[in-house]
Amino acid sequence: MRLGVMGGTFDPIHHGHLVAASEASHLLDLDEVVFVPTGQPYKKNVAQVSPAEHRYLMTVVATASNPRFTVSRVDIEREGPTFTLDTLRDLHAQRPDDELFFITGADALAEILCWKGADELFRLAHFVGVTRPGHELSGAGLPQNRVTLLEVPAMAISSTDCRDRVNDGEPVWYLVPDGVVQYIGKHHLYRENTT
Ligand SMILES: Nc1ncnc2c1ncn2[C@@H]1O[C@H](COP(=O)(O)OP(=O)(O)OP(=O)(O)O)[C@@H](O)[C@H]1O
Numbered sequence: 649m650r651l652g653v654m655g656g657t658f659d660p661i662h663h664g665h666l667v668a669a670s671e672a673s674h675l676l677d678l679d680e681v682v683f684v685p686t687g688q689p690y691k692k693n694v695a696q697v698s699p700a701e702h703r704y705l706m707t708v709v710a711t712a713s714n715p716r717f718t719v720s721r722v723d724i725e726r727e728g729p730t731f732t733l734d735t736l737r738d739l740h741a742q743r744p745d746d747e748l749f750f751i752t753g754a755d756a757l758a759e760i761l762c763w764k765g766a767d768e769l770f771r772l773a774h775f776v777g778v779t780r781p782g783h784e785l786s787g788a789g790l791p792q793n794r795v796t797l798l799e800v801p802a803m804a805i806s807s808t809d810c811r812d813r814v815n816d817g818e819p820v821w822y823l824v825p826d827g828v829v830q831y832i833g834k835h836h837l838y839r840e841n842t843t
């Protein structure tokens with residue numbers, strides 16, 4: 649099976665993530681895309697990241713309507729900071745016959761050589777870099793036979809903007825799926841002193 653892997657903090661998941669995964673799935677003929685919410689994203693300020701269970705449940709809500717999308721708890725159940733090396737090792741152990749395609753936006757792709765175990769990452773998976781407004785998409789310095797660059801519809805959305813909008817009392821309808829708007833409201837996420 650050709651398995652896409654969409655890793656992210658997803659705080660909250662938004663339509664930029666979903667369009668990236670959908671386009672990669674279509675253009676690369678993937679059988680499934682598994683979304684993997686991070687545990688502790690060591691490059692972000694942990695104190696400012698919402699609890700993993702909220703980010704996981706929002707990801708479940710956002711992907712429920714697509715039969716090719718699934719969600720994995722592999723990163724949130726592992727102790728300590730999340731490294732993609734562990735994500736890919738665990739997925740490979742669970743599904744040894746699958747070919748893995750790790751999907752990233754242009755901003756994340758540009759940093760991949762600084763990630764833990766970069767050489768092994770490219771042995772475990774193909775990397776799929778997708779366009780993201782405001783970021784140059786480049787595979788320079790990366791192993792060309794293990795990297796694919798894709799142009800996807802431009803979605804100028806970030807989780808940071810979504811959090812700021814909620815905190816400022818502005819709507820996030822249509823930036824995130826309807827169920828995620830409702831989840832954010834019900835659990836009072838992204839309002840100061842409530843997460
Ligand atoms: N609008 C977008 N278009 C394409 N790719 C995106 C977009 N937003 C995020 N991504 C990619 O999705 C993955 C997960 O991103 P993440 O969960 O950190 O979202 P984010 O919007 O970048 O969050 P934050 O604003 O909190 O940094 C990364 O590979 C990122 O590059």
Ligand SMILES: O=C(O)c1ccc[n+]([C@@H]2O[C@H](COP(=O)([O-])O)[C@@H](O)[C@H]2O)c1
Binds near residue numbers: 691730733756763764
């Ligand atoms: O493994 C690493 O060193 C590493 C460093 C930064 C980000 N990542 C992964 O890249 C994905 C997007 O991360 P983020 O922080 O932009 O949400 C997510 O799956 C992270 O675990 C991985």
